[in-house]
């Protein structure tokens with residue numbers, strides 16, 4: 440089933456001013472939407488990053504895969520490898536660790552692999568989860584992903600969430616999100632305020648939501664000693680502690696002293712990172728993310744390695760739209776070892792490019808679509824609006840630090856600050 444046409448559409452959607460170690464989210468989040476049309480008119484969908492560097496790399500691949508069979512995924516990978524050979528992204532696409540040639544290849548491959556799998560599923564009349572071996576679970580749990588945030592953007596655009604920079608407002612944000620989506624576990628994006636304030640926020644969450652698994656992710660904002668102190672203070676409070684400090688060695692030093700497992704989407708971000716992290720016992724849980732691990736099948740390969748070495752598997756998220764959520768749900772459902780509630784930025788957006796109604800959160804979980812392929816359909820008008828937003832946004836790369844300096848002129852990213 441040969442590819443007749445490849446179309447990549449960059450889109451932007453409104454994003455609230457969410458704070459993290461690098462600064463604050465800009466007014467627009469950028470994504471790209473891929474459509475692979477086959478000779479018999481089947482369209483497979485993909486979604487990934489929308490910055491200029493990614494678009495340039497994906498654009499190189501597009502003409503090379505016309506005429507390729509969507510069922511030949513090794514051949515597709517070889518075509519992508521030839522197109523991106525020697526290139527390395529310098530953009531982390533949002534705190535996903537160091538970039539490298541193999542991670543760049545995996546990132547571009549994933550974009551095309553998901554669309555090929557969607558087309559395969561539509562051709563066979565089977566959901567993508569069936570192409571990945573079948574559903575180990577019918578519903579995929581997600582966590583309430585809390586952020587500290589400003590009340591409004593510099594352009595005056597506000598949102599339903601308000602200013603969140605105190606333990607009390609973090610609890611209010613959690614309540615609002617859980618009331619709406621039913622999440623049964625909670626993650627706070629930390630690394631924004633001094634550690635004692637973030638400890639206070641986690642304790643307030645533990646008190647307000649007894650029995651809920653809790654996680655905090657400061658994205659490497661803390662030094663080793665600080666990380667060990669925070670781990671001791673939050674003993675019995677956290678399900679896991681995510682990337683307290685940078686690097687495999689730093690994480691190993693913290694892991695030795697921490698009672699709870701350490702998780703990462705920063706020091707283990709490609710297969711080559713696994714041997715040293717395993718040897719040093721740096722992490723107890725890896726956060727997968729098909730967007731940069733090479734796609735849905737490579738996420739399953741990661742899962743097997745993690746299970747072999749006694750490492751748990753969870754899932755990382757960047758700002759994303761419905762095509763990506765569908766892909767995340769299919770792969771999580773088909774991966775038995777992925778037992779932790781996945782991350783998602785879904786509650787933070789107010790618009791999408793897909794026809795609504797398929798991906799609904801009930802009790803914090805999304806039912807795996809049962810219709811062919813990913814199970815989601817593009818809304819052409821919404822896609823056009825997203826593309827208009829992209830053109831109007833003037834953004835070409837994610838740059839939380841520069842935007843943060845509009846709020847705090849002397850801001851420098853917080854990596855290992857405390």
Ligand SMILES: [Mg+2]
Nearest residue numbers: 656681682704
């Ligand atoms: Mg993380």
